[in-house]
Amino acid sequence: MAVRIRLTRMGRRHRAFYRLGAFDARSQRDGRCIEKLGTYDPNAADGGVELNEERVRYWLSVGAQPTETARSLLKKKGLL
Numbered sequence: 001m002a003v004r005i006r007l008t009r010m011g012r013r014h015r016a017f018y019r020l021g022a023f024d025a026r027s028q029r030d031g032r033c034i035e036k037l038g039t040y041d042p043n044a045a046d047g048g049v050e051l052n053e054e055r056v057r058y059w060l061s062v063g064a065q066p067t068e069t070a071r072s073l074l075k076k077k078g079l080l
Contacts, residue, residue, distance in 0.1 A: 003064040017041040022059045
């Protein structure tokens with residue numbers, strides 16, 4: 001099973017926030033995730049990225065591939 005680390009959109013119209021999670025690569029964007037890894041709020045003043053770093057490292061170590069947006073967030077937090 002190919003695993004991707006990607007974002008899923010939450011929140012309301014014009015006030016979105018995102019959850020970062022480990023997903024089966026074949027699932028839909030807002031489909032069921034294997035594990036929730038953190039959140040990203042682009043409207044927050046402090047950058048808005050909160051991650052469970054231990055679990056993100058685990059998923060990366062077993063071969064999960066982050067999407068481009070998720071990769072940029074992980075770089076921002078120093079995990080890549």
